[in-house]
Structures are given as structure tokens and as C-alpha cells.
Amino acid sequence: MWSKGIYFVAIDVNKPLAEQGPFDIVLHKLLGEEWRDVIEDFRQKHPEVIVLDPPDAIQHLHNRQSMLQDVVDLNLSDCNGKVGIPRQLVITKDKNPSTIPYEVNKAGLKLPLVAKPLVVDGSAKSHELFLAYDEFSLSELEPPLVLQEFVNHGGLLFKIYIVGDSIKVVRRFSLPNISKRELSKVSGVYRFPRVSCAAASADDADLDPSIAEHPPRPLLERLAKELRHRLGLRLFNVDMIREYGTKDVFYVIDINYFPGFGKMPDYEHVFTDFLLNLKQNKCKKKLTA
Numbered sequence: 001m002w003s004k005g006i007y008f009v010a011i012d013v014n015k016p017l018a019e020q021g022p023f024d025i026v027l028h029k030l031l032g033e034e035w036r037d038v039i040e041d042f043r044q045k046h047p048e049v050i051v052l053d054p055p056d057a058i059q060h061l062h063n064r065q066s067m068l069q070d071v072v073d074l075n076l077s078d079c080n081g082k083v084g085i086p087r088q089l090v091i092t093k094d095k096n097p098s099t100i101p102y103e104v105n106k107a108g109l110k111l112p113l114v115a116k117p118l119v120v121d122g123s124a125k126s127h128e129l130f131l132a133y134d135e136f137s138l139s140e141l142e143p144p145l146v147l148q149e150f151v152n153h154g155g156l157l158f159k160i161y162i163v164g165d166s167i168k169v170v171r172r173f174s175l176p177n178i179s180k181r182e183l184s185k186v187s188g189v190y191r192f193p194r195v196s197c198a199a200a201s202a203d204d205a206d207l208d209p210s211i212a213e214h215p216p217r218p219l220l221e222r223l224a225k226e227l228r229h230r231l232g233l234r235l236f237n238v239d240m241i242r243e244y245g246t247k248d249v250f251y252v253i254d255i256n257y258f259p260g261f262g263k264m265p266d267y268e269h270v271f272t273d274f275l276l277n278l279k280q281n282k283c284k285k286k287l288t289a
């Protein structure tokens, strides 16, 4: 990066940000109110510095309900496919877990369900997910939760990495389909591991094309453009699944802020170009101002 004139300087969070630098860009992935105040105060005093990304926009992805809200309102029907989110129900912290079966029935959610912690804060706990085969055993879980209908997707997931205008798609192994027969024979809730982490790459696997074919490029372009705008973010990835048996019905199930881009193909060039473009666009704006 330095050969392109890009120098990374580690921020000392124990020192005032204004006494460090000067910076063209502040790139961060720290959480919490205190850090948020530091960054917001810095942005007010240094509007010339690009903050990647604004803390309020990042905060939006730290709740599994608000995270997907912007996808619900998307209308991509003229882009070679359909993108939605699975039907889901939020169980707030104040809810008594014994009421969950009633709430699930009232909402008409179809089993099996994926139970996810509502809050995503980078902790291992926020990645503790459960598969529920019957609603009664859901009362064993601890709110706040989001309960999402499990969508069969052939055991394959698409991770769509967004870095500014760049879009890179990788395939990851995921949870296998759950048949009606299995659903009728199994009951209970089962915690499952991080099945689609980096180690679960399926890019070189020999898979049924109807499952493994990448989503259409026009759909990805439009989805990325809409989400960049609605989320107000430039660095994120989207976990998307194709409904098993369909060609172009997709569901977004997770959006992650600034994930480990090291697992993204060609990330060095993508990231370098992204940072250089940011700087160049800033200079252009200054010239035309």
C-alpha cells in the first residue's frame, strides 16, 4: 500500500484522536457509546476527514431486526430475480420465554426456525445460533432473540463482499436442507456451529449448478447500490441464499459490517483502489467547490 502513497497509522484509543494524525481517512470497527462519541466529536471538528464508516450507520447492523429492514423495502423485481428476507419474529428481552410458543403460533411462523441473538456485538455469544424443530422447545432459549423461518437452500450460501463500488461473491457451505420427514421425526432446539465461516469455502466444490450458480450480476449490482445508499455504509458483506428448487428467489439472512476482507478474493487490489478513489474523489470535490 505504501508504494501507492497509503500509510496506515494505528489509532491509540487512549489518546485524543485530534492529537494523532493528520488523517485523510479514519477506518474503524470499534463498538460502544464512548467510541461513538469520540468519532462523532472528531467528525464535527474535522469534516475534511473521511470516517469509514459513520458509527450510527454501523450501529444499524448490530441488531438483527434493523439489519435486514432495508432489504424488506427493496423492490428488485426487474433485476433478474427476487430478493427478500425470511419471515421472522423478534422476541424482546422483557418477554417471558414460556410465551414464545404462543407468539410463534400467533405470528404463523413455519417450522423449522433459526433462533439468533437479537444483538450482534462481535462477541461469540452474538453468533450462538439454534435450529428449532418444534415451537415448545423454544421456551428453553433466552430473549432477546430473532426467530427466522429456515429456508432450504441446498447447503450453500453466497457471501457478497462490498468494498465501495466493488462486489465480490464467494460460495460457502451452509446448513443442509431439512425435509418434511426429518421435521416430523425430530423435536427440540439444537445449537449449531459457525457453519459458513471462511474455512467452509465451497468455491472449488463440484456442486449442482442450480444450487451453486452465482446470483445474476444485475441483481447483485442493484442490491449493492441500494444497500450502500440505504445503509450509508461502504464496507460490509451480505449473506444471501437461493431458495432450493428456484432459479432466482433469494433471501438475505445476515449483513456484516467490515468483515475480515482477507478472505475476499483479490482484496489487496480492491482495498487499495477503494482507498485511492476515496482520496481522489475528495480532491476533486475540493477543486470544484
Ligand SMILES: O=P(O)(O)O[C@@H]1[C@@H](O)[C@H](OP(=O)(O)O)[C@@H](OP(=O)(O)O)[C@@H](O)[C@H]1OP(=O)(O)O
Residues within 6 Å of the ligand: 120, 121, 122, 123, 159, 194, 196, 197, 198, 237, 239, 254, 256, 257, 258, 259, 260, 261, 263
Ligand atoms: O457474521 P458472519 O457471517 O460469520 O461474518 C463474520 C462476521 O462479520 C465477523 O465479524 P464479527 O461479527 O465477529 O464482528 C467477522 O469477524 P472479523 O471481523 O473478526 O474477521 C468475520 O470475518 C465474518 O466472517 P466472513 O468474513 O466469512 O463473513
Ligand SMILES: Nc1ncnc2c1ncn2[C@@H]1O[C@H](COP(=O)(O)OP(=O)(O)O)[C@@H](O)[C@H]1O
Residues within 6 Å of the ligand: 086, 114, 116, 126, 127, 128, 129, 148, 149, 150, 151, 152, 153, 157, 173, 174, 175, 195, 196, 239, 241, 253, 254
Ligand atoms: N433463515 C435461514 N435459513 C437457512 N439457513 C440459515 C438461516 N439463517 C441462518 N442460516 C444459516 O446459519 C448461518 C449463520 O447465520 P447468520 O444469520 O449468517 O449468523 P452470523 O451472523 O453468526 O453469521 C448462515 O450462514 C446459514 O448457514
Ligand SMILES: [Mg+2]
Residues within 6 Å of the ligand: 239, 254
Ligand atoms: Mg453470517
Ligand SMILES: [Mg+2]
Residues within 6 Å of the ligand: 254, 255, 256
Ligand atoms: Mg453475521
